[in-house]
Amino acid sequence: MKMSSLVMQAVTGSAPAVDLHVYKKRTQFGEVWRRFRRSKGAIVGLIIIALMLFCALFANFLFDYNTEVIEPNYDEALETPSAKHWFGTDEFGRDVFARVVFGARLSLYIGLTSTTSALIFGVLIGAFSGYIGGRFDSIVMRVVDVFLALPSILLALTIVAALGPNINNLILAISIANIPYFARIFRAEVLAIKDKEFIEASRALGANRNTIIFREILPNCLSPIIVQASIIMALAVIVSAEFSFLGLGVQPPTPEWGCMVAGARKFLLSSPYLTIFPGVAIMLTVLAFNLVGDALRDATDPRLKH
């Protein structure tokens, strides 16, 4: 790229120095962002995520949690959507819009905490296993294989069954169920990179194992992990809604989206909007993280650079 553009400059006769200057300024992050921005889906995804984040952060400025989200108000029960109640009211007379907005807080909280903890543990396991190699690596990978032989929903169900249904156990279950995926992906990255010259150079300079793993390997293997994280984030939002729907996650009257759908089920035929709105919220959130994940994958894939 650099060479060919230099040749181009030579042919067209414009000053090459200016061009080189431009190239120097383009960082890895800038390059990925430039390619990421080109995807329409990515922008849509980012806008939805920003909207959800806004709801999550400012929910208590928009609505009062106790009076509008939790406490019953039977005078206004089961009202259809109107100017006063945008998404209508549920059987307890609570404003569905307010509950959906507060639901964003819960879903993003569960998604972020479970994905982050799965990422941290997965990356640590993958990094040490891949870098140390040998017998340690094969033992760790056999254990990871066993966990992968159990579909992640079943593993999460088992953990919830043992610990009992509440929000913290749900987060724990989702993160444990996803650790093996991160570990396997990160290990593959480490294996691909650990014999490269710059790692050898670092070792020759006297860097110890931890320095090499955290300073050299980690920053160079991040992109597939970030892509995976956005996909796991989407999955975590779905799983938390599904578990809460089954009564195995967040419990009513907490305004979790899956929990709301479970409560609205009795009124599916008479008041379908009670089921539709929380579901749309789940779908939009999941869609957003999937779109961002897809765009990130394309933007960080060196094969699709041009």
Added chain:
Amino acid sequence: MYRYVLKRLVLLIPVLLGVSFVVYTILDFAPGDPARLVLGSKSSEAAREEFREEHGLNKPFVVRYVSYVGKVVQGDFGKSYRTGRDVSKELLNRLPATVVLAATGVLFAIILSIPLGIVSAIKQHSAVDNVGMFVALFGITMPEFWLGLMLILLFSSFLGILPSGGYGSFANLILPALTVGMPCMANLTRVTRSEMLGVMREDFVRMARAKGVAKRVVIMKHCLKNALIPVITVAGLLFGTLLGGTVIVENVFGWPGVGAFLVKSITMKDIPAVMGGVMLLALLFSLVNLAVDIIYAFIDPRIKAEYSNRRSA
């Protein structure tokens, strides 16, 4: 080939043992005294002690685990705390319903996704491709329980053409199978499309076209055969997600399968039943993946060659 099948079967044993150990260990963390749970809080200490003795609950963890595995190998999953009946009998009664649901879901996913993926790839960036990818994206993003409820709303309530629940006839099966197969269908469409796009740019495809082979033949024979190999692997892995999906979908449609039993057992803290249900679904998942690997070996001449060469050498 039989050597390959045998090897895969043998390799399955340690994995299943590992899975059983993980599940047993996790469920051992369950708080609460099973004896008190089953006999009630008014029961005498002597009766509880007798219960623990009978179920081997007062033995050390390793002894309990080994004897559990020993019994499971003989098809005995213990007795349900809730009903007192054999867990294995309860599971066997419900297994056919889950298998039918999962198999119909997979069938639906494959029948729709592969043609859709191929057409999307051949007509890349066309209207068909855009619509196909849009549908696929929504199939991935919709949570199954919600999709199920929406289908009930559309097909049973507004159109009134399909039942919203129940079990027995083919009409009862359609909506649950659609729901359970949808995420799988969406994923497979995307994989088929991207694999086809990759293969269509290979040199041997251009070569075949240059030789004068008809486009249709090249796509069906040269491209599809090569693109299907990763598609089949993904289909096997997706079966795990699909089995997890049956747990949720069975609860939406009141489908009398293993998943509905599992969720009920979890809410009732019926640990032997939970363990049995999880183990059975994990076994099913492993067997399907084994079958996929074997099919894979039949399709992929590289694996076949490796094993036939070794035997002749």
